[in-house]
Amino acid sequence: MGIVLHSSPLLWTRLAAMAFSCVAFSVAVHGAKLEHGTGDWCIFCWAFSFAGTLLVILVELFGLQTKAPVSWKNFPITFACYAALLCLSASIIFPLYFLKGLSGSSTIRDYRIVVTAFSCLATVAYISEVSISKARPGEVAGYMATGPGLLKVCETFVACVIFVFVSDPVLYDRHDALKYCMAVYCICFILSAAIILLCIGECTGCLPFPFPRFLSAAIILLCIGECTGCLPFPFPRFLSAYAMLAVVLYLLATIIWPIFNFDPRHRGNKNRPYSCSTQLGLCSWDKGMTVAVLTGVNFILYLADLIYSTRLVFEKQEVKVAVCSK
Known part of the structure; x- marks a missing residue:
């Protein structure tokens, strides 16, 4: 089984997204001191995005696309879109819960600022990956790489976020x-x-x-x-x-x-x-x-x-x- 490495903007964008999400959850776990479940959700967003991107890179690195149990025309961009939305939600939620009300200089505050910054960078990287991967006019691509396919991802994600907000407390x-x-x-x-x-x-x-x-x-x-x-x-x-x-x-x-x-x-x-x-x-x-x-x-x-x-x-x-x- 040979290694297939094709340097491309898409590959570098994925590597950047993986690195940024890795730094975000690593710093959060190491020194941000997250006390409640909201922090666990943010860590999940970054860790899930990192793990999924690593999987996509490894599959393409070893040329296993044809052996994957899913359509490789649709899976990578679907995951990238979800990862972008997850990191975006973490970039909004994390400072609201863990930077709001903190003043002055402290090590914990500095850690949390770093986490927020790298979460935003990961969001930008995943949005860039979606932009590079989406179908162009006249191009043959999977349904999930088209406008309607990407809209489906956004619809399900927004509905999931709504469900979280209406359930705690029950509204x-x-x-x-x-x-x-x-x-x-x-x-x-x-x-x-x-x-x-x-x-x-x-x-x-x-x-x-x-x-x-x-x-x-x-x-x-x-x-x-x-x-x-x-x-x-x-x-x-x-x-x-x-x-x-x-x-x-x-x-x-x-x-x-x-x-x-x-x-x-x-x-x-x-x-x-x-x-x-x-x-x-x-x-x-x-x-x-x-x-x-x-x-x-x-x-x-x-x-x-x-x-x-x-x-x-x-x-x-x-x-x-x-x-x-x-």
Whole structure:
């Protein structure tokens, strides 16, 4: 088994991302003194990104792409996009929880500043990797390297972040309308776990119901495994139907969540409590506002996804008409 080393901007970008994420979690573990679970999450983001990038580099270094159990056209850019989002979230969360309120000069503060800086550098490196790897016009590439594929990654990640914020403390149990929003946010993740287990066991053909048509995570899994040709319906039409459903659901959630969280007529508080200014990290009001913003972000992502997917369907129909008219 020979070693294949091709120096390229993509390789150097991956090496930089791996180095930056390694420094971030190493310094955090060594001297940042992270006391609670938020620090563990940030360390996971950096360590997971480092380990995944190392795996991608080793597979390509030893020329094992054809032996990998996933589509190598889709997996590296999918992972890089998730790593960019993970490092971005850590770069935002870490200073909020571990630099906010610290003043003066101290060794712990210096360590935490270094961690934040290298986390930001890792984020930039992973974004650069995605930019280098994404499909160019006219280029034959995997679905995950295209705009709709990258949007799927962002949609699932944003939904996951929303789920974290609404669950600690619980922000959705005061009204049935908020429970609807929670259902929109998390139902795909409840079903995604079952889909992943079914796909690992190759049991999707044994299901007593049609394969689920409304999960971004399932779409990503199908594309990574290059299984879209096995679906009993046209994949582009499925993407359009899925995106349309998601746009409607998120539009309602974008309207409902702020009304029932911040309108005084629904036991909400439109003004930020004074206690939030002195509290470590984000208070409940801040988390509710963050969820409202992220819901709007995901609505925009799904809307862009719908536009991409609809255009894809019409382009394919135009090609068929042109072929039939000849």
